[in-house]
Amino acid sequence: MPTFGRPFASYHLWSLIAPAVGQERWHCQMKRGFIKARQKEPTVKALLTHASAPQRIGLLAQKGVYEFHHHRQLLNQPDGVEQVAQLLKLSKLSDEVQQRVIQILKNYHDEPVLKGKHIIELTSGDEGFPRPIWVDQKNYHFRLYATMDCIFTEQDRTLHILDFKTGRSAFDERQALVYLVAARYLYPKQQAVASFYNLERCKKSDLIRVTASQLDAIENQLATVAQKHQQDIFQYEENPSKFSEIFPPTPGSHCRYCSFNTICEFSGFKPSK
């Protein structure tokens, strides 16, 4: 993720700056510092490139859905799940990852939520970094990054942006709101709605719709996120020794699940060696 030049915003950055509802107690700004300010340091880079089991499962689930629609006959074949599992090279992965991804593929084979939809975009997860959307308004300018898992059109031509989830975490509506802001730039002539679908639990969210003035307010909030982050990065680059003041830590039992607990001097959890 770039750090220089024009400020940028994304759902990921927003979620690193402000916690989702119910996550306030374990929200830690220092994680943002590691991910967005110190990401080029070799130790941090190594931690960032190592995907955790939940991250790997999320990526494989997305790729599995992509393969089912890329080779559409597999949705109707009794051995479709096994064939997609082979395409994903699941047998090389840990038992936990294999079992959970196979269950996801079975769920999707039984209930393919995109079947019969007019899909205009479905990502495999291999596309790399998204192209920026340039947001130029009178009071602010920033680059917006939004990678959408899937976009299809409803019968009335409304765009439907669908985000796939795995695991148990709650849907964070802010992600859908960022997609709706992006859709306003990418597809200015079409109305858009967004929703989430958990591939592991086969659970749909409600449809998320917003008015034009609500979109303006969200865009404003993203501009604030972009500015705040750029200021923090600037301060850090001016004075790296103030890392923990610019990105204050929130240590606690949640440090057990933090990717940086081996290098964070404030960690409330030290893994055994």
Ligand code: SF4
């Ligand atoms: S180990 Fe704990 S204090 Fe350190 S960055 Fe992670 S969550 Fe924050």
